[in-house]
Amino acid sequence: MEEKKIFELSFEKILVRRKRIQRILFMFFRIAAFINCVALFLVVAFIMLKGWKAITWEFLTQPPLDSMTKGGILPCIIGTLCLGIGAIVVALPIGVASAVYLNEYARPGKLLRLIRLGINNLAGVPSVVFGLFGLAFFVIWLKMGESILAGVLTLAALTLPVIIGSTEEALKAVPDTYREASLALGATRWQTIYRVVLPAALPGILTGAILGLSRAAGETAPIMFTAAVYYTPHLPSSLFDQVMALPYHVYVLATAGTNIEATRPLQYGTSLVLIALVLSMNLAAIVWRSRLRKKMK
Amino acid sequence: MIMTDNYKMSIRHLNFYYGAAQALYDISLDINKSQVTALIGPSGCGKSTFIRCLNRMNDLIPISRVEGEIILEDIDINNPSVDVVMLRRRVGMVFQKPNPFPKNIFDNVAYGLRVNGVKDKAFIESRVEESLKKAALWDEIRDRIHESALGLSGGQQQRMCIARALAVEPEILLMDEPASALDPIATQKIEDLIGELKENYTIIIVTHNMQQAARVSDMTAFFYMGKLIELDETDTLFTRPRLKQTEDYITGRFG
Numbered sequence: 001m002e003e004k005k006i007f008e009l010s011f012e013k014i015l016v017r018r019k020r021i022q023r024i025l026f027m028f029f030r031i032a033a034f035i036n037c038v039a040l041f042l043v044v045a046f047i048m049l050k051g052w053k054a055i056t057w058e059f060l061t062q063p064p065l066d067s068m069t070k071g072g073i074l075p076c077i078i079g080t081l082c083l084g085i086g087a088i089v090v091a092l093p094i095g096v097a098s099a100v101y102l103n104e105y106a107r108p109g110k111l112l113r114l115i116r117l118g119i120n121n122l123a124g125v126p127s128v129v130f131g132l133f134g135l136a137f138f139v140i141w142l143k144m145g146e147s148i149l150a151g152v153l154t155l156a157a158l159t160l161p162v163i164i165g166s167t168e169e170a171l172k173a174v175p176d177t178y179r180e181a182s183l184a185l186g187a188t189r190w191q192t193i194y195r196v197v198l199p200a201a202l203p204g205i206l207t208g209a210i211l212g213l214s215r216a217a218g219e220t221a222p223i224m225f226t227a228a229v230y231y232t233p234h235l236p237s238s239l240f241d242q243v244m245a246l247p248y249h250v251y252v253l254a255t256a257g258t259n260i261e262a263t264r265p266l267q268y269g270t271s272l273v274l275i276a277l278v279l280s281m282n283l284a285a286i287v288w289r290s291r292l293r294k295k296m297k
Numbered sequence: 298m299i300m301t302d303n304y305k306m307s308i309r310h311l312n313f314y315y316g317a318a319q320a321l322y323d324i325s326l327d328i329n330k331s332q333v334t335a336l337i338g339p340s341g342c343g344k345s346t347f348i349r350c351l352n353r354m355n356d357l358i359p360i361s362r363v364e365g366e367i368i369l370e371d372i373d374i375n376n377p378s379v380d381v382v383m384l385r386r387r388v389g390m391v392f393q394k395p396n397p398f399p400k401n402i403f404d405n406v407a408y409g410l411r412v413n414g415v416k417d418k419a420f421i422e423s424r425v426e427e428s429l430k431k432a433a434l435w436d437e438i439r440d441r442i443h444e445s446a447l448g449l450s451g452g453q454q455q456r457m458c459i460a461r462a463l464a465v466e467p468e469i470l471l472m473d474e475p476a477s478a479l480d481p482i483a484t485q486k487i488e489d490l491i492g493e494l495k496e497n498y499t500i501i502i503v504t505h506n507m508q509q510a511a512r513v514s515d516m517t518a519f520f521y522m523g524k525l526i527e528l529d530e531t532d533t534l535f536t537r538p539r540l541k542q543t544e545d546y547i548t549g550r551f552g
Contacts, residue, residue: 107359177396181458184352185409186386186465195412196398 044279047272054269063233067258073270078235079148079243080277083227084217086152087159091216092209094156095163096198102164103171104193123161128221130158135225149239151227158222159212166208170201203289210285214278220247230256246274305330305469305499306351311365313346315358320346324365324525326518328469333491333500335514335531337507339546343523344503345393348471351501352388353381369469386413389467393474395454397446397461402429402438405446405457409465424464432460433490452483459490463498470494472502476509488513507547511535519543 058072065071098119106112134154144150174197182192198205220228228248236243253267254260306328313321321343328334336344346355353374355361367374374384386409398405406425415421425442429435434456438449446457455475462470472491476484491500491513504510510517511531518528519542527534527543538544 175396177392177394178398180354180357180390180392181396181398181461182408182412183357184354184385184390184392185412185461186382187408187412188382191412195408200399 044275047268047275051265051268051270051272054265055272059269060273064231068231068253069259069263069266073244073246073249073266073273075232075235075244076246076249076270077273077277079228079245080217080247080274082148082236082243083151083155083223083245084213086148087155087216088209088213090152090156091159091163091212095160095208095212096167096205098160099164099167099171100193100198103168104197105189119161119164122157123165126221127158127219130154131222131225133157134222139226145240146225146227146229146242147240148227148236148243151223151243152239154222154226155216155219158219159216162212162215163205163208166211167201167205170204170208171197173204174200203292206285206289206292210281214281217278217281218247218274220245220251224248224251246270246277250274303330304328305370307366307368308351309366309368311347311350311363311367313343313350313355313364314362316360320523321350322522322524326525326528328499328501329516330499331495331497332515333495333502333513334516334518335510336501336503336518336520337505337510337546338520338526340505342520344520345473346523347520348390348473348501348503351469351471352385352390354390356381386465387467388469388471389462389465390471391455391459391462391473391475394478395451395458397449397454397457399445399447401443402446402449402457403442406461406464409461413465425460428460428464429457431463431494432456433486433493434460450483452479452486455479455483455487456490459487459494463494467498469499469501472500474503474505477505484509507535519546521546 060072060077061074062072063075064073098115102112102115106115131154134150134157138144138150138153139146142150144153178196178200179192182196183189187195223245227243228245229242230244230252232242232244234241250267250270253263253270304327308324308326308328311321311324312319324347336348338344349355350363351367351374355363363375369384369387372379374388398408400408403425406428407421410421410424415424426435429438429442434453437453438457441448446454449457455478459470459475476487479487488509491502494500495515502510502513514531516528517531517534519526519534519538521542527538527540529539534543535547538547544550
């Protein structure tokens with residue numbers, strides 16, 4: 001009797017403490033999750049506030065003027081679009097093919113482990129190293145010169161691990177019952193992959209592609225030695241032209257321009273355009289993905 | 298007893314291993330043409346593993362290994378010269394859980410024809426309709442054949458999966474607990490269907506449910522711990538089993 005009472009008393013006390021601990025921890029988790037949104041909001045708000053005055057029709061449709069202290073950033077926008085889209089066009093087929101091989105076809109073993117090790121390490125290489133690799137390999141050794149092509153290939157190498165990773169995740173999420181159903185009907189493995197597995201994985205693959213595209217569009221280091229030029233009033237006409245690019249333009253104006261202070265609004269304006277470009281691509285991807293998902297249901 | 302000239306499939310001394318673990322021990326068994334053979338036994342007794350050997354579905358498991366012969370008419374299906382794609386066209390399968398593709402009903406049923414190279418649209422259309430009729434689903438879904446198969450009820454999905462398997466005209470239909478995820482009414486429909494299908498198809502069905510085995514099958518095989526314990530005509534096996542082990546199982550004393 002006595003013992004039971006003690007137990008109940010301490011139980012009550014401990015219960016209060018247990019609940020308090022839970023409350024504090026959950027509060028902490030909530031704040032942690034919230035910080036992400038705040039960070040994004042602050043970055044976007046800051047750039048908006050500082051940059052929106054620079055955004056005019058002229059800014060978006062004209063090349064830079066007067067040693068890049070006036071005028072617009074059209075060549076940068078076009079250049080970044082070329083580099084980003086080009087990188088995805090190259091990296092997406094290779095990345096998806098690699099992921100299909102790794103996830104659907106390769107038998108576990110040494111070779112598979114080696115390839116995975118390679119991909120994981122590729123993902124950890126700093127972007128400036130990709131830039132130097134692109135300079136040495138594509139620009140000099142393959143004699144592509146500083147060009148869109150060299151930049152695209154360098155950015156593709158950088159985005160490959162992102163695409164492979166997200167494609168593999170998407171393939172893993174496709175239930176095995178789909179594969180079994182298809183094979184049991186006399187489909188070959190390739191038919192199963194092409195007709196059932198890839199369509200089911202498509203939303204996830206697209207997400208990866210767009211993440212890769214935004215990453216490629218925002219990178220500075222990989223293109224500064226391979227594709228980006230300090231200034232050109234011309235729009236590119238071939239894969240072997242050099243281009244201006246938004247991130248590199250910001251870097252140039254902020255560190256090596258003729259009048260760094262005077263061009264601050266232009267720097268923020270350019271940043272704003274870059275962020276808007278990347279965010280709108282992400283948004284488009286989300287809309288596309290949710291449409292695909294609805295279509296499948 | 299067993300009609301000797303009428304075997305569709307003969308299994309001889311089949312051993313099956315998952316890596317080092319042996320799952321099937323020396324199984325020999327004949328499957329009669331145009332009959333329903335039921336495989337019963339407690340969970341983990343190897344009946345699903347066994348049925349998946351018959352269309353080489355176990356090929357998907359990298360560490361698996363098969364010994365012995367599985368003769369379909371006159372070919373050993375594990376012979377390297379046998380094309381597994383061809384085999385699976387002849388030996389269709391319906392799985393435990395309905396597994397429609399995230400496509401519309403028509404595309405689901407037409408899938409097997411299309412992957413096997415049929416291009417003729419009129420032919421595909423008539424075969425899809427015919428298969429859905431055979432699976433007793435046509436009347437329920439004829440107006441929504443171009444809607445997603447995922448919108449069907451579980452029982453309808455399973456009958457659609459049966460139609461999908463029938464569309465490629467297999468000779469043998471393997472059914473791995475086809476009604477275990479369904480309610481009694483849907484189960485009843487699947488069982489009726491099995492009775493109608495056996496005229497034209499050889500059916501092998503795995504089931505947990507002994508009443509179901511007794512209702513639908515002509516022959517019943519009792520598996521236990523990876524071994525085939527007893528095979529007999531269903532009526533005989535359920536009323537006068539030869540072995541004590543079989544009797545204990547069917548009377549519910551273990552399992």
